[in-house]
Structures are given as structure tokens and as C-alpha cells.
Amino acid sequence: MPTVTKVTQQRRAGRYNIYLDDEYAFAVDEKVLITYNLFKGTELDETEIETIKAAEFSQKAYTQALVYATGQMRTSKQISRKLKERGYETSLIKEVVKRLNDDHVIDDEAYAQTYVDQAKSAGKLGPRGVQFKLQQAGIDQFIIEDALVAYELDDQIAALTTRVASLLEKNARYSKFMAEQKTQQKLLQQGFDLNLIKQAIQDYRLNETTDETLEWDNLDRDASIAANRYADYSGWEFKQKVKSTLYRKGYDLNLVDKWLRQRD
Known part of the structure; x- marks a missing residue:
């Protein structure tokens, strides 16, 4: 042997x-x-x-x-x-x-609870975003639901207050409407609640220091670009193409008409 x-x-x-x-x-x-x-x-x-x-x-x-x-x-x-x-x-x-x-080296429940706590602190993901990430990590749905109880409504509102301000400032080069749409889309992708997002944007607008010239400056820039693009057109057709372009970018048509009158 x-x-x-x-x-x-x-x-x-x-x-x-x-x-x-x-x-x-x-x-x-x-x-x-x-x-x-x-x-x-x-x-x-x-x-x-x-x-x-x-x-x-x-x-x-x-x-x-x-x-x-x-x-x-x-x-x-x-x-x-x-x-x-x-x-x-x-x-x-x-x-x-x-x-x-x-051996307590891995623990899916502890993982889920820790992830939720970290997500709340970072404020970059809403509950649905956290849920998606945990699902990707292979966490059981019941464990996810238990862990998400700790992500309360106030946590989401607090996160949105910060995120909305940051994203609207980041998107300030766009029209006011488009900046809000881009902000809303980004936050939806990150798993925040739509109604809470809209409320956070509304609250931000109510409390912000209004810059009267910003929307006009953005319009002037985008309108000038559109005017150069359609320089080969004239009259009604030129104005319609410029207006159509600026409308898609979220600008108020009354403001667009004002810009076109000043250009004339």
C-alpha cells in the first residue's frame, strides 16, 4: 500500500x-x-x-x-x-x-441590506434602481423586498432634492422644458418615482433664483445654428423650419417668433 x-x-x-x-x-x-x-x-x-x-x-x-x-x-x-x-x-x-x-463569508441578506444603506447615502439610485441592481447580483426577490423597506419615502425625497438641482444645473444649456425632460428621464432611469421627480422639479423651480436671460441666450444660440442650417431657404419656409427645430428643442413658440422678428 x-x-x-x-x-x-x-x-x-x-x-x-x-x-x-x-x-x-x-x-x-x-x-x-x-x-x-x-x-x-x-x-x-x-x-x-x-x-x-x-x-x-x-x-x-x-x-x-x-x-x-x-x-x-x-x-x-x-x-x-x-x-x-x-x-x-x-x-x-x-x-x-x-x-x-x-462560514459566514457570504450572506445575501446582509449584502442586500448593506447595498440599500449605501444607495440611500449616495442618493444616486431610487428604490427601483436599487431593486434592479440587486436582481442583477442574483438576490432573491423576497430578500430584496425586505431590504427595500429601509428605503423610505423621505429618503427618496431627500435624494431627489439634491439630484434634481445637480441635473438641472448640468442641463442648463438646454431650453427650460428640455432641461426638465432630460432631468426627469435620467432620474427615471435611476429608479426614482415619477410623481416624486415631478414634484422635486416643481419645488426647485419655485425656489430657484430666476435668470431672466438664460432661456433667451440658449434660444439665441440654438436659433442661430438653425438659421445657418436653413440659410438656403427664405420667407415662410425658412421660418417654419427654424420654428420646427426650436419647438423640438422645447422652446416656447412665442419666444421663437420674437427672435425671428428681431432677426428680420
Whole structure:
């Protein structure tokens, strides 16, 4: 029966070379070494050797998953995807995920709760945006719903107050109407409630210091560009093309008519 005659430590911490009958046989993780008592003098039959190799393969998958989960929270699904990418079988992946859960390395409920708390603090995602991100991470829907209870209405309103101000200022080069549309679209994409978005925009407009010249300056710039584009046209056709272009950009047609009269 093959006998362990020598055990040497590799340069990699926690890895050991096993020699049977003075010939290199295989390498194992320290956990496998201890579990199967792979020290000098231990006798192994072929079945035991195959069991050890299988345990080593499992431990390798576990170690890789552990490294992936270290330093950043991961979900069960993310671990499963990573191991699948590395070619591991489904049965082994389930075993590794179970071990990580049992060892409290991963915890989908804690992941969801932490993600919701961080999203609230950052204020860049609304509840539906958070829900979508958690679904992408593979979190169970019931866990998501439980975690989202902590994302209260006041949290969303507070986030929108900041986001609306930032986005409207960013979109100030557009017409007032278009700036609001772009702001609304962006916030919808980020998962905020439509009615709350509209209310936040309305509140911002009520409290902002009105710049009487901004809308006109934006119109003047865009109208000049449109006028140059349609310079080959004249009369009614020219005016209609300019007006159509500016209407699509959200400008009030009375203001557009004023610009055209001044141009004439």
C-alpha cells in the first residue's frame, strides 16, 4: 500500500507537496493535509488517494471563491457565476457556496441590506434602481423586498432634492422644458418615482433664483445654428423650419417668433 514518505512545503503559503514511496504524488492545501493526516508514515489505498484528490479539487474551488469574496461583498449568485466561468461543475459550485454561507463569508441578506444603506447615502439610485441592481447580483426577490423597506419615502425625497438641482444645473444649456425632460428621464432611469421627480422639479423651480436671460441666450444660440442650417431657404419656409427645430428643442413658440422678428 502506498505510504507517505515525505511532505514539503511549497513557496505558496498553505500548499504542500506529498510524496508516496519517495515519488512526488500530488499537492494539497493545508486543510486537506490536516483532514486526511497526510504526514510521513500514513498509508493510503487507491480509493483514499482518489478521495483526497477530490477533496483537494473542492478545496481549490473554495479557495478561489474565498479570494474572490475577500475585500468586497459578494452574493451567492456572483460566486456561482465566477466558479462556472472557471469551469467547475454545478454540484461542486453548490457545495462551495454552501460552505461560504456556513462560514459566514457570504450572506445575501446582509449584502442586500448593506447595498440599500449605501444607495440611500449616495442618493444616486431610487428604490427601483436599487431593486434592479440587486436582481442583477442574483438576490432573491423576497430578500430584496425586505431590504427595500429601509428605503423610505423621505429618503427618496431627500435624494431627489439634491439630484434634481445637480441635473438641472448640468442641463442648463438646454431650453427650460428640455432641461426638465432630460432631468426627469435620467432620474427615471435611476429608479426614482415619477410623481416624486415631478414634484422635486416643481419645488426647485419655485425656489430657484430666476435668470431672466438664460432661456433667451440658449434660444439665441440654438436659433442661430438653425438659421445657418436653413440659410438656403427664405420667407415662410425658412421660418417654419427654424420654428420646427426650436419647438423640438422645447422652446416656447412665442419666444421663437420674437427672435425671428428681431432677426428680420
